[in-house]
Amino acid sequence: MLSTKGTDKEEIEEINRKRSMVLSKAKNKKEVLYNILENKKVEEVANTLIYCAPGEINEITLELSRLGYRVHKFDSTVPLKERGKILKSFSIGSIQILCAIKCLDEGVDVPSTREAYFLASTSNPREFIQRRGRVLRRCEGKNLAAIYDFVVLPSGVSRNLFKSIASKEIPRFAEFSKYAINRFQARTVVGPYLNSHSLEYLMDKLPWDVYNEMMELREEI
Structure with missing residues (x-):
């Protein structure tokens, strides 16, 4: 008798990989980013x-660059x-904006960062907590840092699918907002999207707990 357990697991992992890529490349993320930066005074960024x-x-x-910023990849x-x-x-401001991908995770410190936009993130707590840590590094003259984490939640889908995606996205929100000075304001924005599916408890679930649960489910397949 042939076993399909390994094949099923591989297919599910491939679906999860593709879903993660769709979430990271959600079109609205870029539109929101451009809108935020269009409404800032270029010389103040x-x-x-x-x-x-x-x-x-x-x-x-x-x-x-078209918006007038000195930017480098x-x-x-x-x-x-x-x-x-x-x-x-x-660090000295000659470059206003640095656009990066994962290579910046490889032990590179950018303590001068005062504002960060996470268009692409991960469900792995170790990775996104490290990224946050790089933004929050101490630097002379720096007291605060602002982090914009772009969370994607679907609409018009079943509760199971919504929960599947929210369970990957919201743990980052829970971790980041936990120590943010605008924690309660952030929860009032995200909460209504979760309340409609009775998933508001995700805002209080520790990211490592959610991550370990997901890994256990994969092992059971």
Whole structure:
């Protein structure tokens, strides 16, 4: 008798991978980002970091340049010998916005960052907590840092599908908002979307608990 357990697990992992990519590349994320930065005074923006989804960094970098910002990308195509110069220019304000993907996770510190936009994130707590830590690093003259975490929740879908996606997205919100000075304001924004599916408890669920539950379910398949 042939076992399909391994095949089923591989198919589910592939579906999860594709779903994660759809979430990270949700079109509205970029539109919201551009709208936020269009409404800022260009000369007042500095030390801003944007985490992009793979394949979108060139588009976002170009669009922000068109808006008048001094922006540079920071990805695997940037030579190692150039990266130090770019980070120094970013720290002193010559580069206002740095668009990055996962290579910035590889032990690179950007303590001068005062504002960060997470367009592409992950359900792995270790990764997104490390990213937050890089933004919150102490730096002379820096007392606060603002983090915009772009959360994607579907509409017009079944409760099970909504819960599946919310369970991947909301733990980041729960972790980030827990220590934010605008915690309660943030909860009033996100809460109504979860209340309609009786999932408001997700805002208080520790990300490692949710992550471990997801891993256990995969192991049972």
